[in-house]
Amino acid sequence: MNxxxxxxxxxxxxxxxxxxIGEWCVLLSVLVLAAFSVGGLWRRVEGxxxxxxxxxxxxxxxxxxxxxxxxxxxGRANRTLVFGDSFIWGQYVPKEESLTHxxxxxxxxxxxxxxxxxxxxxxxxxGLLEHYCGEMRDGEVILHLNLLWLTSPQADLQTEREFxxxxxxxxxxxxxxxxxxxxxxxxxxxxxxxxxxxxFDWIRHLQESYFGSVDLARWTLDHPYANPLRQxxxxxxxSEDDLHPDAxxxxxxxxxxxxxxxxSLESSLQWQAFRRSVELLRARGNRVLIVPGPLNExxxxxxxxxxxxxxxxxxxxxxxxxxxxxxxxPLLPSHLYADLSHPFSGGYALLAQEIWRQMEESxxxxxxxxxxPMLAGLSGxx
Amino acid sequence: MLFHSWVFLLFxxxxxxxxxxxxxxxxxxxxxxxxxxxxxxxxxxxxxVLIAWSTTVDFSMVSLMARSRRRRLWLSLSVINNLALxxxxxxxxxxxDNLNHLLSSVGLAYSLPHPGVLLPVGISFYVFQSLSYTxxxxxxxxxxxxxxxxxxxxxxxFPQLVAGPVERAGNLxxxxxxxxxxxxxxxxxxxxxxxVGLFKKVALADYLALYVDRIYDVPEQFGGTALxxxxxxxxxxxxxxxxxxxxxxxxxxxxxxxxxMLNFNNPYLATGLGDFWNRxxxxxxxxxxxxxxxxxxxxxxGVSATYRNMALTMVISGLWHGAAWTFVIWGxxxxxxxxxxRELERTDLYRTRVPRLAKQILVFAFVxxxxxxxxxxxxxxxxxxxxxxxxxGWVDPQFPLLMLLxxxxxxxxxxxxxxxFKPILTAAPVRIGLAVGMILYMTLFASASTQAxxxxxx
Numbered sequence: 113m114n115x116x117x118x119x120x121x122x123x124x125x126x127x128x129x130x131x132x133i134g135e136w137c138v139l140l141s142v143l144v145l146a147a148f149s150v151g152g153l154w155r156r157v158e159g160x161x162x163x164x165x166x167x168x169x170x171x172x173x174x175x176x177x178x179x180x181x182x183x184x185x186x187g188r189a190n191r192t193l194v195f196g197d198s199f200i201w202g203q204y205v206p207k208e209e210s211l212t213h214x215x216x217x218x219x220x221x222x223x224x225x226x227x228x229x230x231x232x233x234x235x236x237x238x239g240l241l242e243h244y245c246g247e248m249r250d251g252e253v254i255l256h257l258n259l260l261w262l263t264s265p266q267a268d269l270q271t272e273r274e275f276x277x278x279x280x281x282x283x284x285x286x287x288x289x290x291x292x293x294x295x296x297x298x299x300x301x302x303x304x305x306x307x308x309x310x311x312f313d314w315i316r317h318l319q320e321s322y323f324g325s326v327d328l329a330r331w332t333l334d335h336p337y338a339n340p341l342r343q344x345x346x347x348x349x350x351s352e353d354d355l356h357p358d359a360x361x362x363x364x365x366x367x368x369x370x371x372x373x374x375x376s377l378e379s380s381l382q383w384q385a386f387r388r389s390v391e392l393l394r395a396r397g398n399r400v401l402i403v404p405g406p407l408n409e410x411x412x413x414x415x416x417x418x419x420x421x422x423x424x425x426x427x428x429x430x431x432x433x434x435x436x437x438x439x440x441x442p443l444l445p446s447h448l449y450a451d452l453s454h455p456f457s458g459g460y461a462l463l464a465q466e467i468w469r470q471m472e473e474s475x476x477x478x479x480x481x482x483x484x485p486m487l488a489g490l491s492g493x494x
Numbered sequence: 495m496l497f498h499s500w501v502f503l504l505f506x507x508x509x510x511x512x513x514x515x516x517x518x519x520x521x522x523x524x525x526x527x528x529x530x531x532x533x534x535x536x537x538x539x540x541x542x543v544l545i546a547w548s549t550t551v552d553f554s555m556v557s558l559m560a561r562s563r564r565r566r567l568w569l570s571l572s573v574i575n576n577l578a579l580x581x582x583x584x585x586x587x588x589x590x591d592n593l594n595h596l597l598s599s600v601g602l603a604y605s606l607p608h609p610g611v612l613l614p615v616g617i618s619f620y621v622f623q624s625l626s627y628t629x630x631x632x633x634x635x636x637x638x639x640x641x642x643x644x645x646x647x648x649x650x651x652f653p654q655l656v657a658g659p660v661e662r663a664g665n666l667x668x669x670x671x672x673x674x675x676x677x678x679x680x681x682x683x684x685x686x687x688x689x690v691g692l693f694k695k696v697a698l699a700d701y702l703a704l705y706v707d708r709i710y711d712v713p714e715q716f717g718g719t720a721l722x723x724x725x726x727x728x729x730x731x732x733x734x735x736x737x738x739x740x741x742x743x744x745x746x747x748x749x750x751x752x753x754x755m756l757n758f759n760n761p762y763l764a765t766g767l768g769d770f771w772n773r774x775x776x777x778x779x780x781x782x783x784x785x786x787x788x789x790x791x792x793x794x795x796g797v798s799a800t801y802r803n804m805a806l807t808m809v810i811s812g813l814w815h816g817a818a819w820t821f822v823i824w825g826x827x828x829x830x831x832x833x834x835x836r837e838l839e840r841t842d843l844y845r846t847r848v849p850r851l852a853k854q855i856l857v858f859a860f861v862x863x864x865x866x867x868x869x870x871x872x873x874x875x876x877x878x879x880x881x882x883x884x885x886x887g888w889v890d891p892q893f894p895l896l897m898l899l900x901x902x903x904x905x906x907x908x909x910x911x912x913x914x915f916k917p918i919l920t921a922a923p924v925r926i927g928l929a930v931g932m933i934l935y936m937t938l939f940a941s942a943s944t945q946a947x948x949x950x951x952x
Contacts, residue, residue, distance in 0.1 A: 124683065125741070126759045128911065128919040129690050129928050133682040139929055147937075298501035305500055315938055328939040329701045332894035333708070340896070 196256030200228030214464030231278030239282030588817035616656030659777035684748035691741025718886025
């Protein structure tokens with residue numbers, strides 16, 4: 113039927129892949145069905161039993177399909193997810209000494225889940241909650257507000273000079289405009305469109321989990337004679353326990369006091385994103401507890417520390433005015449900080465005591481029981 | 495705007511929705527023109543000035559030809575204008591560099607200024623397309639187009655604007671004039687062509703590019719075996735890249751009721767160099783045949799004149815591809831290849847005793863060898879690559895097996911297409927299976943990086 117002139121005397125092509133409209137309709141229907149169901153099916157194939165104090169391995173930090181799966185499974189168990197960046201993840205501590213570990217110790221049960229994601233600044237967290245935690249409703253979440261992301265126009269992604277930052281696929285692609293985000297228009301359109309097709313997140317999951325975060329094409333260049341199918345072992349990378357190589361107090365590393373060029377709440381893109389995240393979670397019927405800081409004030413000059421405290425005060429005021437529960441932890445002793453924001457194990461233990469105490473004093477969880485952070489169905493996109 | 499980009503998908507969906515509304519109204523051509531200019535201006539809006547200039551001049555020259563006796567004058571002005579555009583933007587730097595080199599070698603301190611202009615994407619394609627209109631009108635082969643908008647649409651029609659096929663006015667303008675009748679077969683054919691083209695580009699060409707670029711970017715760091723495999727891979731990369739673009743262009747054309755000409759016809763199954771050029775970039779080969787080779791005398795003035803004309807045509811074709819000596823050598827090598835296979839084909843022994851497969855392998859090997867000059871960044875690099883391929887011993891080339899498997903599968907498919915087993919490939923389960931396989935492969939395994947088409951630079 114091909115490679116010969118058709119009725120108009122014109123040659124169709126030099127290959128035979130020529131489908132009728134009916135064949136295309138059937139084929140595309142099957143492919144669309146597969147695109148939306150493959151993630152759910154894969155969950156049944158690939159084993160995942162999170163251990164006690166589990167936290168997402170660094171290697172899977174950009175595997176949002178997996179993040180969603182993790183949150184789904186934890187939420188289904190009616191547990192409290194604690195969202196944040198490396199502060200919640202536990203940058204300088206093993207997973208058994210992270211904040212959620214100590215919170216669980218205080219609670220006497222496996223209630224809190226470490227949903228920290230390395231580098232998840234508020235603009236990225238907003239995207240994560242919006243696109244990958246959409247089924248988390250009517251439950252309880254703790255959201256860490258790390259004012260580290262307001263310490264400079266660069267951290268706030270306000271600079272017109274473009275640079276690579278963490279989780280660009282999670283940030284708003286068009287509105288609000290992020291001056292530091294340099295992705296081309298076509299790339300942004302691609303991000304927006306592929307978010308609607310879960311199969312792309314699942315493919316990314318395969319790449320992150322089994323192919324060293326590269327696509328198969330690039331992987332074969334480094335493994336020219338290996339069978340790629342044998343890479344898919346169905347065994348996910350283990351939750352990491354490695355300590356950060358620089359695990360010593362900030363003062364021992366010769367870091368002096370700093371003058372940070374804070375951005376104002378009014379102009380901060382990160383703060384606006386954090387506010388939207390809170391509103392989103394609340395709109396989904398969740399009880400949202402917010403833990404701002406505590407940043408390492410010992411590392412700031414007195415005047416700079418005052419600026420920080422004023423920012424934190426204003427942020428807290430807005431959050432309380434808008435119906436959120438804010439848990440204000442105290443400043444930790446200097447030796448318990450590894451850097452400007454991350455504590456060591458002892459710091460997390462103190463924080464957990466204080467957070468738990470304030471939680472006990474604050475109003476209880478919503479009356480509806482069982483509180484389910486997300487729907488129980490298995491048909492999630494991945 | 496690349497066909498295999500998300501922004502093109504958005505662009506096309508918007509374009510197509512409105513096109514379906516306008517397709518048989520007086521707004522059709524203006525809409526096609528506006529979208530074609532948006533498509534082209536996406537790279538750089540300044541490019542639009544050039545294409546609009548070329549369009550307006552050629553349209554005016556034909557109008558003047560139509561009502562004047564000094565037809566030759568207007569034709570000459572059109573040719574000069576087009577060649578001047580091409581000369582300045584494409585060859586300005588090449589000429590300046592070579593003249594400066596010459597001046598310094600004879601001890602003159604003077605040097606010509608470098609033009610310092612960007613090569614507008616696809617200029618060689620639309621200039622040739624526009625030029626064919628004025629020449630064909632001069633020869634009395636086509637009628638004058640009355641509408642400037644339609645003529646501008648012909649020159650800039652976005653599916654084939656930046657990398658062909660180089661359409662002739664005699665084929666495309668009548669299609670633009672006609673009422674658009676879109677059938678279900680047009681739509682399904684358009685989809686089929688587009689998917690095959692997308693697969694060739696995204697799954698094959700871009701994949702091969704990863705290996706080729708790694709080696710050809712620093713050839714001095716690799717031995718002969720790796721250079722050999724990189725050259726072999728490039729031969730297929732450029733085929734997949736360019737024919738993939740053409741397939742997509744033809745597919746989009748079908749979706750709007752326009753039939754663009756076949757541009758590639760399994761060129762690596764050619765049994766001679768002449769056959770190869772009847773299968774590779776057919777629209778350009780026929781352009782050179784009609785507007786260069788035949789006007790030079792073709793094969794009408796004896797053997798030596800025929801070979802001279804052939805050589806000139808091939809060298810000009812080489813220069814058309816790029817302003818560098820490597821392209822001139824590439825063209826000259828193809829001219830030699832054409833002489834050789836032409837002479838061989840005249841002998842009984844070659845015609846009847848040499849198996850077809852052996853001829854195909856011979857032609858493929860020769861064409862692949864010439865790609866070295868086409869791909870190398872400089873003449874020095876090309877010579878280094880040739881030397882190493884023919885002198886170095888075997889060193890593991892780290893050539894991915896998957897790459898080899900894909901190439902062999904395509905070759906086997908094409909070989910079957912031209913054999914008596916072709917009906918196997920046209921059976922519905924095979925066609926549908928291949929379409930499913932291609933789409934799944936592209937989705938699951940294709941490289942995430944988006945690369946521009948090689949032929950855009952020409």
